[in-house]
Amino acid sequence: MKAELVKKEGNKVTLKITVDNNKFEEAVNKAYNKTKGKYNIPGFRKGKAPKVVIETQYGKGVFYNDAIDMLFPEVYPEAIKELNIDPIDRPDLDIEEISKDNGLVMVVNVEVKPEFELGAYKGIEISKVDNTVSEEDVEARLNEMVNRNARLTSVEGKALENGDTAVIDFEGFENGVAFEGGKGENYNLVIGSNTFIPGFEDQLVGKKAGEEVEVNVTFPETYHAENLAGKPVVFNVKVNDVKVKEVPALDDEFAKDTTEFETLAELRADVKTKLEEQAKNAADAEMRNALVEKVSANTEVEVPEAMVQHQIDNMLMELNYQLQYQGLNLQQLLEMTGRGLEELREERRADAERLVKSSLILEAIAEKENVEANDADIDAELEKMAAMYNMEVEKIKSSLRETDIEDIKGQIKIRKTLDLLVENATIA
Known part of the structure; x- marks a missing residue:
């Protein structure tokens, strides 16, 4: 297989993939063996007609499409890896030539992630978010617990x-x-x-x-x-x-009957600790979001429409999952609100564009700063997943596909990149 970059205009790339004739003929033979049962040839039992007879009856290229369908998923990933291309949409395939001399020559047009110059991302000033937990907050959470047990x-x-x-x-x-x-x-x-x-x-x-x-x-x-x-x-x-x-009384008996604690004082201390952890996590998330927004504002990126549409797809899928917990689905929501699907998609567009832009910028920073997800990072993430789902780590590992591992690596890299931005930010 030979891959060649023909041209690149903006986010559109044209590449040529050539498969030598011997490899293509192997694929043709595989296609013949896979599909020969479909052909009825007089004088032969179904599936027993020789390849040359079927080609004579139906044309030399009768097995070409099936052969290409077999070859393309194999050679395309190799080609984009060799040419260091990062596609964001399905490729558009044209066949340029099939011959003994040149084999199978395919021309592929595909949209790729945009190239851009990173703006400033270090030394960004952000405001510290208050994460103080008051006694009133603790009391309110205890009252929620009491009301749940009413x-x-x-x-x-x-x-x-x-x-x-x-x-x-x-x-x-x-x-x-x-x-x-x-x-x-x-x-x-x-x-x-x-x-x-x-x-x-x-x-x-x-x-x-x-x-x-x-x-x-x-x-x-x-x-x-x-x-x-x-x-x-x-x-x-x-x-x-x-x-x-x-409503039960908020006392030691309540703590004993409804929690693992023996006294109200112990329950109150535990509630305060958990609220402080939640407040810290919420404050960290708010500061990180503010930091990403400022970094994004410093960089100009032409956000590809294909990525925006894919992000909207994900957002609506998540919305549908949330609705299912309420016994509804997306179609019912549209009927209840009198909106069409395109209107709902358009409502999500601005958020989708913002998320795509920030993800592109964070990926670019990760590449520039050589941020990687190492084996220890992945193992730690799998340990968390195992604890969350109450499963053994080895069972988690055996259930994951290669694409799942790549997704986990990507999430880890983004988190580590955010850590780098925070470490280099000025928090006032």
């Missing part, structure tokens, strides 16, 4: 108030006709949570278990169901039960 208890004869939970049956009607999705039984509704249509919960205040009420509300103009948007409706509601939240 119980709902039925109270006979109690009138509903804000904060109480009403267990209700309901059915909605528009012009006297029940509408889809407007019915529920034994639904737990926290009064004042604004879970239902504005005004719905207010009309339940003061009601007791066993009472029935007619709730009159109007759907918002922006409601996702167009047939109900802006429409006045009536809900027939029956209150089945009234429950109040019983």
Whole structure:
């Protein structure tokens, strides 16, 4: 295989890959053996016709496309490595020649990462972010824990108030006709949570278990169901039960019952330690983001559209994963918000361009500063992954593909590059 760089214009590169005739003929023979069962040749059982007979019947080049499909994934990676090319999109392939003398000659057009001059990235001034944890912060976290362990208890004869939970049956009607999705039984509704249509919960205040009420509300103009948007409706509601939240006392007993600690003092100290660690990590992340933004502002880069589109793809994939945890998906979100996919993609464009630009700059800094991910770095990362997933390190290693390892190396290099920027920054 021979690779040659033909031309480079901006981010567009043309290269020529030549495969000698012997290697190409080997691929043709492999293609024949793989596909010969597809051909029906009179006088031969299916799959038994000689190669020359099939070529006579269907043409000399009958196996060429399959042969090229076999060869290209093998020779293309070798070519771009030899020519030190870093593609960012799928290659566009043309066949220039197939002959005994010159073999297979392929011309490949592909978009590559842009070349640019790095601006200043050392001595950048950033502001120190406060990571102080106050006693009020600790108390608030303890109160969150207490509320998570609260119980709902039925109270006979109690009138509903804000904060109480009403267990209700309901059915909605528009012009006297029940509408889809407007019915529920034994639904737990926290009064004042604004879970239902504005005004719905207010009309339940003061009601007791066993009472029935007619709730009159109007759907918002922006409601996702167009047939109900802006429409006045009536809900027939029956209150089945009234429950109040019983919050446990924040004391030693609470610490013993809900955590591994014996006293509230020990729990409080642990909460403070964890909050301080979280605050430090958040402050570090904020300072690093500010540093990357300033470094990015110092460098002009023509951000390739292919990389922007790929980043948007990743962002929408992540959004879809997040929605799935809520029992939704991307298509449902679009329907609920009345937006199209292209509109959603366009909304993400500015962030995608910023992320692509910063990643290109960080990669360039890593290359200039010879930042590498060594074996010890990779082993440490695999140890973290093993602890996170509660797996043995060797099982983690055996499950990873070569591309996964390269991704891990890339992430480590970016982190080490950020460390280098922080070490060389002026933090005021």
